Amino acid sequence: MKKYPALALGCAVSMLLLACSRSEPETNAAATTQAAVVDTTPAATDNAAAATVGGLQDREGKPVAVVPFDISRIATTDKPLGALPFFGLPQGYEPLNAPHVRAWARFPLRMGDGVHWVEGPSWSAQIVVPSSAGKSFSALELERNLDTLLSAAGASKVFEGPEHRDIYYGPQLEDEIGGGFIDAVNNGADAPTSVWVIRQPQRNIWVQLSLDDLHAGMVVLEEVPFTPTAHWSDSFPHLSLPAGYNDRNKPLQRDFDRFPFWTGDHFEQVEGKLWAADFDKPERAYSLHEVRRNLEAMMATVNATKVFDGRIPKAQAESVPESVRSAYSGSAGYNWDDFDLVVYRADLPDGRQIWVHARLEYLSAGWVVVERKGLQQTAALLPAAALKQQLDSQGRVAIQVNFATDQAQILPDSQPQLEQVLAVLKQDPALQLSVEGHTDNSGNAAHNQQLSDARAASVVASLAAAGIAPARLQARGWGQDKPVADNASEAGRASNRRVELVKR
Incomplete structure (x- = not known):
């Protein structure tokens, strides 16, 4: 000091x-x-x-x-x-x-x-x-x-x-x-x-x-009159930090996710492109109100609607799943009733809708920005023949399995891919597989490890429930430890979030 x-x-x-x-x-x-x-x-x-x-x-x-x-x-x-x-x-x-x-x-x-x-x-x-x-x-x-x-x-x-x-x-x-x-x-x-x-x-x-x-x-x-130092940008995530503020951790970026925005009487589940950041200002210079005023100025630029301003009631805050609070503990905070919260919705002229959850606490702040949009499918179904070919030639193959946000629950749109895996296993009764889960490096490493373990186990359970002998299957999670692409890009992170079948 x-x-x-x-x-x-x-x-x-x-x-x-x-x-x-x-x-x-x-x-x-x-x-x-x-x-x-x-x-x-x-x-x-x-x-x-x-x-x-x-x-x-x-x-x-x-x-x-x-x-x-x-x-x-x-x-x-x-x-x-x-x-x-x-x-x-x-x-x-x-x-x-x-x-x-x-x-x-x-x-x-x-x-x-x-x-x-x-x-x-x-x-x-x-x-x-x-x-x-x-x-x-x-x-x-x-x-x-x-x-x-x-x-x-x-x-x-x-x-x-x-x-x-x-x-x-x-x-x-x-x-x-x-x-x-x-x-x-x-x-x-x-x-x-x-x-x-x-x-x-x-x-x-x-x-x-x-x-x-x-x-x-x-x-x-x-x-004196207030002059903002943070400015709205036309490109996602649109918000910038006020002068002198810096990220405390690497911002979390996801091509597609879901986040609950508090509206005053319920949580609005918004899906789409997501950005989450937490930040502060050093040397005893951080100001909750400075962040608030700069946020107000940025949102006024696009005539955004202030959906909520205050604190979430304790009971409603505690209803947010622990997995969601853990995943966004840096940007959105863990105990959601312990800080001032401002929620905005911006309906842009080009038809895009942007939601902002801003955490205002006494030593740091954070925000989650979501551009509401549907999932753009980027993964293709691998038929049984292609799965078998890669397993025979390379000993492993990545498959497309979609899960609920930050959970191990397999989504219904993954069933066609799992049916192709079942076909391979039924065609070759001697085949034994290790089902391995992987994540990108967003969020906490320990949490990512637990999530990958649980997701691999879910796939094994699904295959076993369809008639595959459990002894032929093994579940293993690697968390973020084995990336196949650079986590610095959105495309790289998408490649790293995967389930692989490994020949035993």
Whole structure:
């Protein structure tokens, strides 16, 4: 982790009013409460936040009011400031850990009887005096210093009262707070808290300071219009990652699969081309809300319908088969009721339909994208004569057996191929076969091994049920260990997902 020197957090105290170089947005910040670059505005976030998550509650389940704020009643100041976090700390004071510095986040500032949502670039930290400083923490010293700095910068104090820490530990806020602002609110339950705002022509700057006996929590947030850094692409999987985000694992790509999308009252089973990815942002910079806003912007590009926004009820989440949750544990999460979920459906002008399941958690995010379409048959039936020829010449042959998604259940369309295998076995009563299952390298290796074992056993059971002596058959799974093609391509992965008959 980086170590931030005490006076290197912004412009130094004595240099507070000197401008640091920066480019300013062209839109007046006062207008950001009415309009923004994309369809969702900060004001809309204020008014809709409770509805989005079913109403804010504190740790004990008591309702938390989302309070509006009229920025127009604050006088505008054009005093120059430096870069985020704008304000240095008194001598000897510094963050306990590396601050959370995020390109875009939202934070519920204490206001009136509840909170007021503000979003934009943010900085937050717990402030302490280390033992090496040769003095002890003084809440009064820190408060007086910041009062002086903020007043000099033209700030107005808009709240003074208890922090009510339990607000920030409520069920709807736990991921956003735990993912970046926990250091700033981890104080005494009713720690004295102050909120200031600086209204400038092109932005608003908000500061929340909560004081305890041994440390303080501080949030600085620059309210400016949102500009997305992720953009919709015409080619599948259409979504891109916001700036600075990276895949945590290799994305899962399948030419054809089925995924359950929650609509609010049932799971819509969507089949087609699939992409699944999980991602994060390093250096304490990840922001759940940054991902959400970029996703909103991308989906607005194609006028997508938001099918669901919230959390899946526990009972419904647990009804998802374990095999599906395991297969998509990275991108879609394993316990589907433990995170905020957004589901979109985009009906494109060319007739394609795209579904998106977006997992928004406190340290990482993921999404599953499916283009709804029917199966394009790529495998051909091998007649009994061709099967026998390859077994005699090569000792093995791959056959086309289709299974239910991530299961060992043989689908009815596989019966013609199995009948040809039966014909070969009946024509040569001395023939003994090892039925071997293989997967591509998508997903967990241990899971792939178990799946290949089960699928091979299913084929053996089907042949035995049709009258073949079990002693002539052996089931063996190889998981992803024996690819016949490069897993980097869709065609290669399709070749690797196979059942082989091996002459014993």
